[in-house]
Amino acid sequence: MSSQDEFNKGTVTKSEVNLFPNPTNDNLTISHNLETKNGVVYLEIMDVMGRILINKTINNTNNQIDVKQLSSGLYFFTVSQNGNVVESGKLVVE
Numbered sequence: 001m002s003s004q005d006e007f008n009k010g011t012v013t014k015s016e017v018n019l020f021p022n023p024t025n026d027n028l029t030i031s032h033n034l035e036t037k038n039g040v041v042y043l044e045i046m047d048v049m050g051r052i053l054i055n056k057t058i059n060n061t062n063n064q065i066d067v068k069q070l071s072s073g074l075y076f077f078t079v080s081q082n083g084n085v086v087e088s089g090k091l092v093v094e
Contacts, residue, residue: 015086017079023092028065030058032079032086039082045091046076067093 017032034041036059043065045054053075056065070093079087 017087019077019089019091022090023094024067025094026066026068028067028091029062030065030079031062032058033061034081034086041079041081041086044078044080045070046078048074048076 015032015034017030017034019028019030021028030043032041041058043054043056043058043063044052045065045067046052053070054065054067056063058079072093075091075093077087077089077091078085
């Protein structure tokens with residue numbers, strides 16, 4: 001079944017990814033509604049130079065990520081599945 005067929009049946013829902021708290025200082029929670037059976041979900045956190053500092057596989061719909069090793073500052077994150085970016089944004093570490 002193509003994604004167009006699924007769309008026509010009304011079964012496609014918008015992907016929802018939340019990272020909180022933002023700003024954070026020690027632990028970050030990521031929650032999502034992505035189907036892990038459709039492919040592995042990854043979280044990458046990068047510095048302003050684009051260097052990947054954290055790369056985690058997200059297996060559950062709610063995950064705790066330890067960010068204590070990150071210095072205070074601005075970072076960028078991407079959440080991807082099957083090589084496609086599902087969500088991206090900024091993350092502030094205090």
